[in-house]
Amino acid sequence: MIRHALLVLAVTIGVPAHADPSQNPVEVLKELINSVDSAYLTQSDQNLMMMEDNPALWTVEEGKALFHAQRGPKNVSLETCDFGMGPGKLEGAYAAMPRYFKDTGKVMDLETRLVHCMTTIQGFPADDPAVKQRHGSDTDHMKLQSYITAQSNGMPWNPLMDHPLEKAMRDAGEVIFYRRAGSLDMSCQTCHGTTGKRIRASVLPDVNVPQEWTKAISWPAFRVGHQETRSSQHRLRGCYWQMRQAGPVAGSPATIAVLSFWTDMARGQPAILPDMKR
Amino acid sequence: MMSRKTNRCATASAALASIVLILGGYTATHAEEAGKPDYAKMSPEALAEHLILESGSFDLDQPAQEGGTARDRMIQDNLQKLCSKVRNKPNAEQAGQIIAAARASIQYPEGEIPLGDWKKGGDLAWGGFGYRLAHNPDDHSTRDPSGNCYNCHALSPQRTGGDLGPSLRGYGIIRGNTEATRRFVYEMIYNPHAYFPCTHMPRMGAKGLLSQEAIADIMAYLLHPESPVNQ
Numbered sequence: 001m002i003r004h005a006l007l008v009l010a011v012t013i014g015v016p017a018h019a020d021p022s023q024n025p026v027e028v029l030k031e032l033i034n035s036v037d038s039a040y041l042t043q044s045d046q047n048l049m050m051m052e053d054n055p056a057l058w059t060v061e062e063g064k065a066l067f068h069a070q071r072g073p074k075n076v077s078l079e080t081c082d083f084g085m086g087p088g089k090l091e092g093a094y095a096a097m098p099r100y101f102k103d104t105g106k107v108m109d110l111e112t113r114l115v116h117c118m119t120t121i122q123g124f125p126a127d128d129p130a131v132k133q134r135h136g137s138d139t140d141h142m143k144l145q146s147y148i149t150a151q152s153n154g155m156p157w158n159p160l161m162d163h164p165l166e167k168a169m170r171d172a173g174e175v176i177f178y179r180r181a182g183s184l185d186m187s188c189q190t191c192h193g194t195t196g197k198r199i200r201a202s203v204l205p206d207v208n209v210p211q212e213w214t215k216a217i218s219w220p221a222f223r224v225g226h227q228e229t230r231s232s233q234h235r236l237r238g239c240y241w242q243m244r245q246a247g248p249v250a251g252s253p254a255t256i257a258v259l260s261f262w263t264d265m266a267r268g269q270p271a272i273l274p275d276m277k278r
Numbered sequence: 279m280m281s282r283k284t285n286r287c288a289t290a291s292a293a294l295a296s297i298v299l300i301l302g303g304y305t306a307t308h309a310e311e312a313g314k315p316d317y318a319k320m321s322p323e324a325l326a327e328h329l330i331l332e333s334g335s336f337d338l339d340q341p342a343q344e345g346g347t348a349r350d351r352m353i354q355d356n357l358q359k360l361c362s363k364v365r366n367k368p369n370a371e372q373a374g375q376i377i378a379a380a381r382a383s384i385q386y387p388e389g390e391i392p393l394g395d396w397k398k399g400g401d402l403a404w405g406g407f408g409y410r411l412a413h414n415p416d417d418h419s420t421r422d423p424s425g426n427c428y429n430c431h432a433l434s435p436q437r438t439g440g441d442l443g444p445s446l447r448g449y450g451i452i453r454g455n456t457e458a459t460r461r462f463v464y465e466m467i468y469n470p471h472a473y474f475p476c477t478h479m480p481r482m483g484a485k486g487l488l489s490q491e492a493i494a495d496i497m498a499y500l501l502h503p504e505s506p507v508n509q
Binding site for chain 1: 354
């Protein structure tokens with residue numbers, strides 16, 4: 001009950017009425033489920049029920065406080081950080097990431113952009129725990145990422161592809177997605193290239209079905225099996241581990257290329273942020 | 279050997295691309311200042327190779343369980359390269375070449391193909407241990423690597439397996455525990471591209487992932503009349 005009250009609080013603050021980030025993400029998911037016949041989307045009634053009180057909504061709240069707090073050696077907030085829509089403008093920003101940033105000359109995902117702002121604006125050293133620790137609901141990263149992404153809840157994924165580097169990274173990401181390597185000859189396609197297939201007991205999302213793929217790429221999500229809020233980069237690392245390939249470096253260009261492709265494959269479908277996963 | 283050559287080739291063409299750019303009076307970007315090639319001028323394939331092998335995107339120096347490093351895992355062999363390129367749909371000519379190469383890769387035990395211990399084979403078929411790297415590398419000195427079969431196949435009626443591959447429930451009853459079946463199953467485990475070019479199924483024998491003993495045990499799990507698979 002308390003959680004419910006908090007949820008209402010969490011989603012009513014500072015969000016204009018015309019967009020829909022204020023919707024409970026579970027409603028976005030339910031609309032998707034009604035729009036398509038998908039074994040992946042419907043595999044867990046239990047998760048659907050639990051999502052009403054998704055613990056990741058707390059992480060969003062904590063991230064909100066952290067985002068606006070004056071922190072770091074320079075004692076300033078992140079309110080001047082530009083995630084692509086202008087300084088401090090968060091609404092819909094994540095749905096268009098990864099994207100090209102003029103100030104760094106690079107295509108950046110949310111995690112690397114956050115690192116950029118924490119180190120340049122707030123003056124955190126790169127090895128400060130606030131910057132370095134990426135995994136777990138208690139890290140600054142998961143809190144901030146959860147808050148920033150929640151401002152794109154319900155909005156269609158819309159990576160720009162205006163700058164040549166955005167297109168180049170997306171296209172390289174596609175090649176990487178289909179590139180078989182490692183001990184087991186696997187690529188991402190092995191497990192995410194057909195509809196309704198199971199690895200063990202889990203139904204896997206199909207990259208070719210945008211209504212499934214939007215849920216697949218909606219991170220941060222609370223992972224019930226881990227009892228933690230997890231990021232896109234964490235998911236990617238897990239899949240490379242299963243494939244018996246090399247461990248990806250978070251925020252590295254290859255990971256951003258994959259994220260560029262995976263976001264493009266969900267284009268037009270509403271983001272579910274924060275989500276809940278197995 | 280081949281894959282290393284092509285890899286060098288990709289790097290060379292990337293280098294060439296940046297030379298062409300400089301000569302072309304191109305305005306320098308941040309990337310170029312740092313001495314990196316211009317991603318926007320590379321083909322998606324060349325950029326992908328560059329990102330994977332030359333950009334520090336992966337922990338390529340991590341030691342691999344089979345010897346060598348994670349870098350060797352990321353460099354594609356001929357089969358991986360071809361199947362990736364055609365997205366696992368080879369044309370008739372390519373399929374013929376893949377099948378021939380796969381057949382040539384298969385090494386057989388001396389004499390008849392043996393069945394091992396189906397109980398051990400069950401553990402191996404249902405296990406996912408082995409060859410994982412990254413943040414949580416498998417230590418092969420504690421345990422032998424397993425077969426991962428359950429990820430893709432239904433096996434015994436008691437447990438849920440995956441369905442990326444066909445159900446193997448009752449396999450021994452349906453196929454019969456004959457020399458011909460044993461040969462087929464051995465070849466499938468060793469290198470399934472001999473029958474299904476660009477299949478999703480791994481090459482457990484050809485890549486040295488499973489020992490002869492482990493293969494024999496897993497075969498027993500599929501074919502032995504007392505195995506849960508055949509109840």
